Amino acid sequence: MDPFVRLDQTTVRREDNRGWLEVLYESDAMVLKRSFSKAGVFRGLHVQRAPSAQTKVIRVVEGSIVDVLVSIEDPSRELKTATLTPADGWVRIDSQYAHGFYALQDTVFEYVCDGGYDEASEEAYSIADRLPALLGVETVILSDKDRAAPPLTAAGAE
Numbered sequence: 001m002d003p004f005v006r007l008d009q010t011t012v013r014r015e016d017n018r019g020w021l022e023v024l025y026e027s028d029a030m031v032l033k034r035s036f037s038k039a040g041v042f043r044g045l046h047v048q049r050a051p052s053a054q055t056k057v058i059r060v061v062e063g064s065i066v067d068v069l070v071s072i073e074d075p076s077r078e079l080k081t082a083t084l085t086p087a088d089g090w091v092r093i094d095s096q097y098a099h100g101f102y103a104l105q106d107t108v109f110e111y112v113c114d115g116g117y118d119e120a121s122e123e124a125y126s127i128a129d130r131l132p133a134l135l136g137v138e139t140v141i142l143s144d145k146d147r148a149a150p151p152l153t154a155a156g157a158e
């Protein structure tokens with residue numbers, strides 16, 4: 001038997017108003033993806049809940065972002081931010097975090113998720129109206145899904 005198992009997977013690119021998302025490799029156990037975001041795009045916040053929770057390992061290939069996390073276990077829903085560029089290399093985000101990022105420049109972003117994509121278990125929260133003050137930016141380009149997401153509020157305030 002040939003030990004070099006050729007994978008019959010073609011890259012699927014989905015384009016929208018933000019740029020594009022490519023699924024490079026997908027199995028039941030993991031997904032490898034790459035996205036391109038125009039400067040001013042915000043993607044997120046997204047989290048997959050149990051039984052489809054995912055740890056994400058992310059990196060910026062080109063450009064720069066402000067990465068945004070909020071622990072869904074933290075009742076105060078405090079936002080954590082970090083500016084990331086290619087020099088930061090790979091960064092791990094554990095599964096309790098809803099994740100998003102703002103593209104400061106045109107940005108190529110790559111990430112591996114352990115566990116497959118499960119749209120039904122994904123939750124999205126909007127922080128779009130807070131981004132101008134939080135990041136000192138004017139432009140915020142969103143997907144239709146993220147624009148329609150409920151606002152992130154402290155637990156018990158929903």
Ligand SMILES: Cc1cn([C@H]2C[C@H](O)[C@@H](COP(=O)(O)OP(=O)(O)O[C@H]3O[C@@H](C)C(=O)[C@@H](O)[C@H]3O)O2)c(=O)[nH]c1=O
Nearest residue numbers: 014021023031033035043044046099100101117143145
């Ligand atoms: C994330 C993802 C999306 N898709 C499809 C669904 C939709 O048609 C299109 C675009 O999906 P989204 O709008 O959810 O793409 P995007 O907003 O880039 O979603 C990503 O945001 C960042 C912040 C994350 O943390 C990621 O885990 C992921 O949720 O691609 C897949 O087929 N597989 C996937 O793994």
